[in-house]
Amino acid sequence: MSNTGTVTLTDDATGKSWKFPVLGGSIGPNVIDVRKLYGDTGYFTYDPGFTSTGSCESKITYIDGDKGVLLHRGYNIAELAEKSDFMELSYLLLNGELPNAQQKAKFTRDITMHTMLHEQIATFYRGFRRDAHPMAVCCGVVGALSAFYHDSLDINDPHQRMVASYRLIAKMPTIGAMAYKYSVGQPFMYPDNKLSYAGNFLRMMFGVPAEEYVMNPVVEKAMDRIFMLHADHEQNASTSTVRLAGSSGANPFACIAAGIASLWGPSHGGANEAVLKMLQEIGGKDKIGPFLARVKDKADHTRLMGFGHRVYKNYDPRATVMRKSCHEVLATLGIGSDPLLELAMEMEEFALKDDYFISKKLYPNVDFYSGIIFRALGIPVSMFTVIFAIARTVGWISQWTEMIEDPQSKIGRPRQLYSGQTERPYTPLHARK
Ligand code: ACO
Numbered sequence: 001m002s003n004t005g006t007v008t009l010t011d012d013a014t015g016k017s018w019k020f021p022v023l024g025g026s027i028g029p030n031v032i033d034v035r036k037l038y039g040d041t042g043y044f045t046y047d048p049g050f051t052s053t054g055s056c057e058s059k060i061t062y063i064d065g066d067k068g069v070l071l072h073r074g075y076n077i078a079e080l081a082e083k084s085d086f087m088e089l090s091y092l093l094l095n096g097e098l099p100n101a102q103q104k105a106k107f108t109r110d111i112t113m114h115t116m117l118h119e120q121i122a123t124f125y126r127g128f129r130r131d132a133h134p135m136a137v138c139c140g141v142v143g144a145l146s147a148f149y150h151d152s153l154d155i156n157d158p159h160q161r162m163v164a165s166y167r168l169i170a171k172m173p174t175i176g177a178m179a180y181k182y183s184v185g186q187p188f189m190y191p192d193n194k195l196s197y198a199g200n201f202l203r204m205m206f207g208v209p210a211e212e213y214v215m216n217p218v219v220e221k222a223m224d225r226i227f228m229l230h231a232d233h234e235q236n237a238s239t240s241t242v243r244l245a246g247s248s249g250a251n252p253f254a255c256i257a258a259g260i261a262s263l264w265g266p267s268h269g270g271a272n273e274a275v276l277k278m279l280q281e282i283g284g285k286d287k288i289g290p291f292l293a294r295v296k297d298k299a300d301h302t303r304l305m306g307f308g309h310r311v312y313k314n315y316d317p318r319a320t321v322m323r324k325s326c327h328e329v330l331a332t333l334g335i336g337s338d339p340l341l342e343l344a345m346e347m348e349e350f351a352l353k354d355d356y357f358i359s360k361k362l363y364p365n366v367d368f369y370s371g372i373i374f375r376a377l378g379i380p381v382s383m384f385t386v387i388f389a390i391a392r393t394v395g396w397i398s399q400w401t402e403m404i405e406d407p408q409s410k411i412g413r414p415r416q417l418y419s420g421q422t423e424r425p426y427t428p429l430h431a432r433k
Contacts, residue, residue, distance in 0.1 A: 061234040068314035086227040114170035115191035134179035143257035177204030198223035232395025238262040244412040271367035275306035306368030313361035322369040
């Protein structure tokens with residue numbers, strides 16, 4: 001971070017002026033440093049939804065929403081998706097550099113050694129209703145990890161922070177798969193450490209103890225790529241939630257549980273589930289026109305799910321990779337054409353030519369295609385957001401670690417524009433109307 005100049009704020013009512021520093025990063029817009037704004041002027045800034053607010057300095061992920069660029073530690077997501085894998089990307093996000101062969105082998109082994117859960121956690125699952133949403137179960141179980149792993153709760157000890165990070169990355173596929181197994185009444189599958197991260201997850205989801213699980217390498221590769229595309233996305237709602245929860249000194253398991261809760265919402269990680277539901281409801285190409293008319297009608301409140309993004313005002317680069325991956329998977333699995341994929345493609349074509357979407361810069365986001373690919377892989381709808389949470393755990397924990405290690409970080413405490421009642425006397429019960 002460097003000082004690049006100043007801006008002057010003038011209060012038109014009093015004629016008073018104040019100068020504020022402008023700070024620059026390595027790329028992207030500069031920021032006005034308003035940390036002294038309240039002390040100097042007596043004003044707060046007002047920015048609900050943080051549309052113009054930088055909440056932290058970060059070196060992990062960079063997004064240029066206008067150009068549709070996503071970089072992790074300086075590497076383009078499209079190149080990473082093609083040439084790298086999820087373990088390597090996880091190392092990169094956590095450590096800042098790509099691993100050499102030895103570092104990668106050690107990291108992969110270290111993660112693998114943490115895939116099992118404390119046996120008593122299985123009992124914990126049995127307390128949930130069978131029809132509980134797997135995200136509800138994951139939220140509860142991840143929060144409960146702090147009740148099981150007392151030796152990695154000290155956030156001031158770098159070794160304990162690292163162990164907690166590895167535990168979370170390693171155990172999330174086990175936790176997610178167990179949530180699914182519980183919901184369908186099948187026995188939990190223990191991890192098999194011979195398998196890759198993605199392969200292990202697939203076996204724990206779809207395998208049963210009575211049969212040998214036969215891995216399809218195309219499905220395994222597709223799952224690994226899905227994990228990569230969802231690994232981190234700078235200061236989105238769930239990541240900001242993790243940072244805010246962590247800013248009070250809360251333990252990492254509790255913070256990641258908070259992130260999972262935030263991710264669950266349909267405006268965030270729940271969107272891929274919503275896209276599939278939407279496409280099923282639309283039903284056929286002849287219904288696209290009337291559906292888009294509803295989307296454009298302000299009184300209707302219908303949104304084209306999987307379109308639009310707070311940051312991308314261009315194609316989401318992850319959607320480009322996901323779209324390609326979607327076609328590859330369908331072709332390789334011999335599914336041919338999925339009517340929902342065809343409907344999605346048609347919908348995309350319609351929307352990209354439509355003035356409403358053009359003028360508002362609404363493009364497909366990653367969720368527009370991920371639901372279809374999940375469907376092709378045989379993943380049940382209720383697990384879509386869980387898979388997102390498994391992938392995003394490395395991003396959350398990398399961002400949490402960066403925050404803990406940043407000497408500038410403070411407890412997050414936004415202020416407000418109060419518009420409620422001013423002070424008034426208490427009315428006794430008998431005197432109230
Ligand atoms: N369909 C129709 N209109 C839309 C859509 C959409 N999907 N998204 C935004 N708009 C319109 C809004 O109605 C608004 O119009 P107005 O200016 O006339 O009022 C304008 O575009 C701006 O929308 P906002 O909601 O202010 O944009 P914001 O940045 O707050 O929202 C969001 C971003 C939540 C992602 C939004 O685009 C949306 O709801 N999309 C659908 C849900 C979705 O796909 N979410 C996944 C996001 S990606 C992820 O989490 C991995």
